[in-house]
Amino acid sequence: MNTQVNQTIKRTCPTCEACCGLLVEVDEEAQRILSVQGDPDDPRSHGYVCAKSQAFRYIHEDPERLRQPVRKTGNGDWEAISWDEAFQTISEKLNVIRAESGKDAIALYVGNPTGHIVDCQLYLAGLMQSLATERFFSAGTVDQHPQQMGSFVLYGEEWKFPIPDVDRTDYFIIMGANPMVSQGSLMSAPDIERRLKAIRERGGKVVVIDPRYTETSALADQHIYIRPGTDAFMLMAFINEMFANNWVTPGHLADSIDGLAELRAAVLNYTADSTASITGVEANTLRRLVSEYCAAPTAAAYGRIGLCTQEYGTLASWLVDVISLLAGKLDVPGGMMFPRPATSAPGPGAPDNSPHWGRWKSRVRGFPETCGELPANLMAEEITAPGDDRVRALITICGNPVLSVPNGKEIREALKTLDFMVALDIYINETSSQADIILPSTTQAEQSNYDMTFTGTSGRNFANYSPQMFTPPPDMRTMGQTLCTITAGLNGITPEQMDDFMFEGTLDNVIAQAERVGRELNKETIKAEYQDQSGWERIIDIMVRNGPYGDAFGENPNGLSLARLREHGVLDLGPMTQQLPELLKTEGKRIRLMHPLITTELERIDRDFAQRQQQHSEHAMLLIGRRHIRDMNSWLHNIKQYVRGKDRCTMMVHSSDARRLGLQDGGNARVSSRVGEAIVPVEVNDGIMPGVVSIPHGFGHLYEDSRQGLANELTPGISCNDIIDHEVLDTASGTSVVNGARVEVYAA
Ligand SMILES: Nc1nc2c(c(=O)[nH]1)N[C@H]1C(S)=C(S)[C@@H](COP(=O)(O)OP(=O)(O)OC[C@H]3O[C@@H](n4cnc5c(=O)[nH]c(N)nc54)[C@H](O)[C@@H]3O)O[C@H]1N2
Numbered sequence: 219m220n221t222q223v224n225q226t227i228k229r230t231c232p233t234c235e236a237c238c239g240l241l242v243e244v245d246e247e248a249q250r251i252l253s254v255q256g257d258p259d260d261p262r263s264h265g266y267v268c269a270k271s272q273a274f275r276y277i278h279e280d281p282e283r284l285r286q287p288v289r290k291t292g293n294g295d296w297e298a299i300s301w302d303e304a305f306q307t308i309s310e311k312l313n314v315i316r317a318e319s320g321k322d323a324i325a326l327y328v329g330n331p332t333g334h335i336v337d338c339q340l341y342l343a344g345l346m347q348s349l350a351t352e353r354f355f356s357a358g359t360v361d362q363h364p365q366q367m368g369s370f371v372l373y374g375e376e377w378k379f380p381i382p383d384v385d386r387t388d389y390f391i392i393m394g395a396n397p398m399v400s401q402g403s404l405m406s407a408p409d410i411e412r413r414l415k416a417i418r419e420r421g422g423k424v425v426v427i428d429p430r431y432t433e434t435s436a437l438a439d440q441h442i443y444i445r446p447g448t449d450a451f452m453l454m455a456f457i458n459e460m461f462a463n464n465w466v467t468p469g470h471l472a473d474s475i476d477g478l479a480e481l482r483a484a485v486l487n488y489t490a491d492s493t494a495s496i497t498g499v500e501a502n503t504l505r506r507l508v509s510e511y512c513a514a515p516t517a518a519a520y521g522r523i524g525l526c527t528q529e530y531g532t533l534a535s536w537l538v539d540v541i542s543l544l545a546g547k548l549d550v551p552g553g554m555m556f557p558r559p560a561t562s563a564p565g566p567g568a569p570d571n572s573p574h575w576g577r578w579k580s581r582v583r584g585f586p587e588t589c590g591e592l593p594a595n596l597m598a599e600e601i602t603a604p605g606d607d608r609v610r611a612l613i614t615i616c617g618n619p620v621l622s623v624p625n626g627k628e629i630r631e632a633l634k635t636l637d638f639m640v641a642l643d644i645y646i647n648e649t650s651s652q653a654d655i656i657l658p659s660t661t662q663a664e665q666s667n668y669d670m671t672f673t674g675t676s677g678r679n680f681a682n683y684s685p686q687m688f689t690p691p692p693d694m695r696t697m698g699q700t701l702c703t704i705t706a707g708l709n710g711i712t713p714e715q716m717d718d719f720m721f722e723g724t725l726d727n728v729i730a731q732a733e734r735v736g737r738e739l740n741k742e743t744i745k746a747e748y749q750d751q752s753g754w755e756r757i758i759d760i761m762v763r764n765g766p767y768g769d770a771f772g773e774n775p776n777g778l779s780l781a782r783l784r785e786h787g788v789l790d791l792g793p794m795t796q797q798l799p800e801l802l803k804t805e806g807k808r809i810r811l812m813h814p815l816i817t818t819e820l821e822r823i824d825r826d827f828a829q830r831q832q833q834h835s836e837h838a839m840l841l842i843g844r845r846h847i848r849d850m851n852s853w854l855h856n857i858k859q860y861v862r863g864k865d866r867c868t869m870m871v872h873s874s875d876a877r878r879l880g881l882q883d884g885g886n887a888r889v890s891s892r893v894g895e896a897i898v899p900v901e902v903n904d905g906i907m908p909g910v911v912s913i914p915h916g917f918g919h920l921y922e923d924s925r926q927g928l929a930n931e932l933t934p935g936i937s938c939n940d941i942i943d944h945e946v947l948d949t950a951s952g953t954s955v956v957n958g959a960r961v962e963v964y965a966a
Pocket residue numbers: 328329330331335357360361523615616617618619621622623642643644645647657658659660661662697843844850851852853914915916938939942956
């Protein structure tokens with residue numbers, strides 16, 4: 219790397235899914251970032267950035283960030299150790315535990331930032347394959363897992379999400395998402411404010427459906443209040459209205475769908491009138507919504523966190539997609555469409571008929587795995603319940619489940635009972651403090667990157683490359699290098715051999731994909747081309763070169779490669795295009811509506827519909843979450859610039875409830891549930907629906923063994939997950955119910 223003093227480097231912001239383009243001015247000699255600004259030439263963000271554009275710089279500079287591996291000493295303190303010693307200990311411990319208690323005695327928890335670090339993602343796949351543990355947990359089951367299940371059921375591919383074509387839509391329904399704050403999720407679209415305003419400027423309409431009038435509602439034409447956790451009832455009625463009015467017109471997918479008549483029968487009892495008292499959405503409001511949506515030339519119906527992390531997460535997420543499908547608004551411009559990432563296969567993949575749930579079960583309550591995961595909510599009991607098959611060792615990777623997962627307090631206690639825990643994290647926080655060894659990593663400034671995940675969630679296809687800005691200290695490692703070394707240790711091979719193995723595995727896959735589109739690749743020739751290289755870049759390069767825009771290893775000389783991306787930084791690859799039914803991976807390329815996973819959920823909601831009663835206690839409230847522009851889950855709270863000012867960890871409540879419960883704005887409330895209680899400051903706000911309270915997650919920096927002094931001092935807050943019941947799950951996906959959680963609220 220040849221940066222000179224005060225050089226300006228183009229890179230992508232690594233902090234959220236929007237992936238805005240940045241211009242970073244660096245003093246290479248002093249290894250300092252001088253300024254971070256939006257890149258006006260970025261084809262997606264055009265210079266836009268939010269306050270968190272500085273986050274990777276502040277993290278890089280944070281004196282409390284770990285800069286070497288540490289080991290817990292007998293008295294609970296930490297001592298620095300060498301990487302060699304750390305890896306040796308990890309390898310010994312894991313191998314002994316595996317030999318004594320079997321592969322499932324080692325569990326994994328993978329957190330959210332993983333998605334922003336490409337080498338972490340790639341080499342994590344190697345570790346997972348080697349461990350082959352059934353105890354795989356991730357932040358996904360507090361997040362998008364219901365959408366994964368829905369995508370698997372409908373399209374045969376769990377990571378294939380329909381994304382709103384915001385820039386071409388005339389009618390945009392946003393349910394359970396607040397993109398003005400989150401900056402878009404499973405909808406990578408920098409500067410969403412401009413994009414939402416543009417819909418209205420071209421005569422379109424934006425409708426937000428949410429229990430809280432949000433920052434996004436403020437930009438919309440219409441806000442519809444909905445009682446938390448009841449979206450599935452409304453969406454069933456939505457579909458019923460469509461059938462009743464003969465508005466079911468699936469367009470180019472009409473011949474690909476099975477089970478329409480059965481679906482029609484399943485929604486028959488759910489009408490705009492019969493569901494109104496449950497959802498709080500008036501019958502006429504719903505009827506108007508359905509007719510406007512169906513009549514709009516193009517329309518996108520989109521749901522996110524508020525729709526996933528609720529009682530009917532899978533059903534609600536599936537229903538949103540089914541509405542698009544039935545209306546002929548799936549896979550068409552202006553509707554919900556599928557991106558085509560540069561790393562994807564050049565043609566249709568092989569059908570995937572393997573069952574994606576129930577292949578194994580959780581040990582304690584027999585909860586079935588879903589898409590290879592067990593619910594993060596059940597992590598504590600999998601560790602603590604006695605038995606030879608209990609989890610004895612845990613590896614956490616960029617995750618903070620003690621704050622992110624319901625009943626986090628219990629998880630923390632469970633971690634203390636492990637025989638061995640290693641955390642791959644840059645801080646000593648609520649979770650990593652329980653580890654025996656913590657392995658830090660290079661910061662985003664010290665590593666190159668390619669946004670593999672978010673090129674798959676962007677409303678416009680793109681590919682990017684972010685260069686390394688500083689040479690990391692000689693004894694620092696990337697996440698990928700660390701994971702590769704741990705995996706090598708489990709297999710008794712060298713990290714170099716493991717790296718080659720990962721490359722060859724991808725190459726075999728690439729060759730098989732190429733064969734399916736009639737292209738023959740020579741393994742040895744390609745291997746020879748990369749023989750002097752190592753690490754993630756050669757892996758992504760062969761995927762990109764083989765992918766839909768690739769140079770096909772020379773066959774298409776103007777095509778894409780990592781070398782070209784290094785020159786350009788980011789390249790626009792055009793709008794999303796129609797891909798179905800060709801790219802369906804379901805059996806016979808059929809979209810089967812009445813999938814067993816769904817019929818079970820339909821039976822569940824029918825039972826609930828027949829029996830549903832209102833809550834009785836006057837203190838009973840439904841808890842929902844919210845995000846703030848300066849937070850990123852739990853991990854930006856040690857940055858002074860982001861935590862200054864008013865306390866954000868408050869409980870929002872409607873003034874009518876506040877009066878009834880004797881709560882004062884600025885006073886305290888006691889919020890309790892079956893699993894815990896907390897005292898939290900009250901914020902009276904009439905934007906929230908009566909009967910609902912909102913507390914953000916990611917706070918609760920109260921533990922003395924954390925080393926995040928600023929978070930602890932300036933913004934401790936409480937963890938709302940300490941009062942969210944981990945036993946309540948979306949049954950089809952094992953996802954947490956952090957929205958619409960039942961709590962009781964009292965004045966304190
Ligand atoms: N009540 C409630 N709970 C929720 C949610 C909610 O809406 N409400 N949202 C859920 C969602 S959507 C998510 S994604 C999860 C997030 O759940 P997690 O991923 O478990 O939690 P984070 O707070 O994102 O923790 C990220 C961790 O990664 C570390 N880290 C950050 N950058 C790096 C890096 O470059 N290298 C390494 N090695 N470590 C790094 C941080 O120090 C931190 O420990 O929380 C979920 N929990």
